[in-house]
Amino acid sequence: MTWEITIMFLVLAGTVVLFIFEIFPVDKIAFLIIITLALSGLVEPDEAISGFSNTATIAVLALMILAIAMEENGVIEWLTSGVDRIKSFPLYIMAPILMFVTAGMSAFISTTAVVIVFVKIVNRLSEKYKVSSSKLLMPISFAGILGGSCTLMGTSTNLIVNAVSSNLGAEKLGFFDFTLFGTIFLVISIIYLTVTLRWLPWSKNKExxxxxxxxxxxxxxxxxxxxxxxxxxxxxxxxxxxxxxxxxxxxxxxxxxxxxxxxxxxxxxxxxxxxxxxxxxxxxxxxxxxxxxxxxxxxxxxxxxxxxxxxxxxxIDIDSQIFVELLILPGASFIGKTLGNLRNTIMQNVILVAVKKRKTLVNLKERLVRSSKDSLAIKAGDRLLVETTRNNLNTLASIENIELLQEHDKVSHISRRKKYFSLIVLLSVIGLAGSGTLSIMISALTGIGLLLITQNLDLASVYKKVDWQIFFLLAGMIPLGIAMHNTGADMWISKELLYFLEGKPNYVIIGTLFLTTMLLSGVISNNATAIIMTPIAFAVAQGMQMDFKPFILSVLFAANFSFFTPVGYQTNTLIYSIGNYSFRHFLFIGGILSLLLWITATFLLTAML
Structure with a gap:
């Protein structure tokens, strides 16, 4: 092992520790990675910043902007407008329907954006019709992840795996190349999750x-x-x-x-x-x-x-004041501020009472923060309790990336023309990318251009609502994959794996790669896992002189299928606390699902060899 590989492993270990313990926000970790790799000489200066111009990074940014346009122009809400009709259905019929709809939309629109909309829907059903939100939020989050795994544009992980593997020399994945596998995983998961609804907690619906x-x-x-x-x-x-x-x-x-x-x-x-x-x-x-x-x-x-x-x-009537709970979504302007900061800067006639810090892998209990002296920064997934008047509800609801967790129907004044045109643009982007006429990046950018020219997208709103943490995370992690290749760390790991797997059946090789990726994705982000594991998968396939595709798809699916922890995917983090879940719900229900998908994927992908 050379000293470059040793330094590379130290950087990898430090990165994993920072992600697990959330010592810094993910975007700050990404910048630290860029600086460390550049100063240590593991990458050239232009390679250190290459993540900002990488086609996958730009494609992810473009798809996030499209998702914002679909949400602002009412397309997502319009597509889900009929969901309320299932309010009288039994839970075991309602849940599969919601999962299928969520998965279908997540295959083409940002999973996080779709799941957030369904969180609102479930919250409304819970408030008005006493439907248990805890029975639905976890299945919806899982279904969104599974749906996003069905197409190349469904999730940023898919785009990253495709970009990294093609840079290494593998053949690019097509838009629907793995849709059949994704659909099989989705159907199995919906059946399993419907059966396990009985073990999910009932919503306490406490005041x-x-x-x-x-x-x-x-x-x-x-x-x-x-x-x-x-x-x-x-x-x-x-x-x-x-x-x-x-x-x-x-x-x-x-x-x-x-x-x-x-x-x-x-x-x-x-x-x-x-x-x-x-x-x-x-x-x-x-x-x-x-x-x-x-x-x-x-x-x-x-x-x-x-x-x-x-x-x-x-x-001065005391009863005119009401308490409202706000959910902090990714991209909210409140993120990074402390309770004391917010108390001094929050809007007029709104009093910030307390913050419920979201659960993490390290701290499995919610922390209720009331003192302004507490220096803990607000993060996505935290909940704020504010006191205000009913007249201020519309103003609160208009704050970007803040969701009111109470019965509140926001009045929509979006014209039908905007909805129809935005949907046509989305379908055109899907059609151009799916047919191979244009790449996902170019088709998405073309769609954004059409929305801008026709005044159906406001860039000022985009700057505020884009989840820049994901953008900077990708830009910072991509040089890490380059450094692994430059130092030969990926080849060193692949040689060790080849020695361990020598003489083993193909299903053991694929299964080991899939399981390793899935376990790593349970403690750090799925995008970071994909960037670390894709070069290793490529090197193993190259060393065994096998078809690259099953190995690449193993990383692609496994990086998304870490259902056994609430931190492996952003949507799981959001629903963790608001769904009254404990870590054991993810560990057992999500863990068994991950095992089922691991076994299924192992045999399906092995059949490709």
């Missing part, structure tokens, strides 16, 4: 007040005339710089001040919205002579205010 223990933390206090707080600035009181107590809002004479500054002087009859537990509240009330009877305060405040009419009375 937000109960789920976040709001009554134990959110309290309105009234400053009486004889309170010790009267005449003091906020920074001079217990309200300032105490990690156990947060001042969320101050109401004075019907005027609301969200996150009031430290220099504001407190007055008699002020109402303060505090976040603290009952123990601290009892201590504060005893020492500061505060009133905590909300009904009493409301009456006194109305009497104290001369000339208050009914509309003004409604403005």
């Amino acid at each position: 937000l007040v109960e789920d976040y223990n709001i009554h134990d933390y959110i309290t309105r206090i009234f400053i009486s005339a004889d309170s010790k707080l009267v005449g003091k600035n906020i920074e001079e009181t217990f309200l300032y710089n105490n990690p156990e107590i947060s001042l969320l809002r101050l109401t004075r004479n019907n005027r609301i001040h969200n996150t009031p500054g430290k220099y504001i002087t407190l007055r008699a009859n002020d109402e303060i919205l505090l976040m603290c537990d009952l123990k601290n509240l009892a201590r504060i009330n005893e020492s500061e002579d505060l009133g905590i009877n909300e009904e009493k305060y409301l009456t006194q405040a109305i009497k104290a205010k001369k000339g208050v009419n009914e509309s003004e009375e409604k403005n």
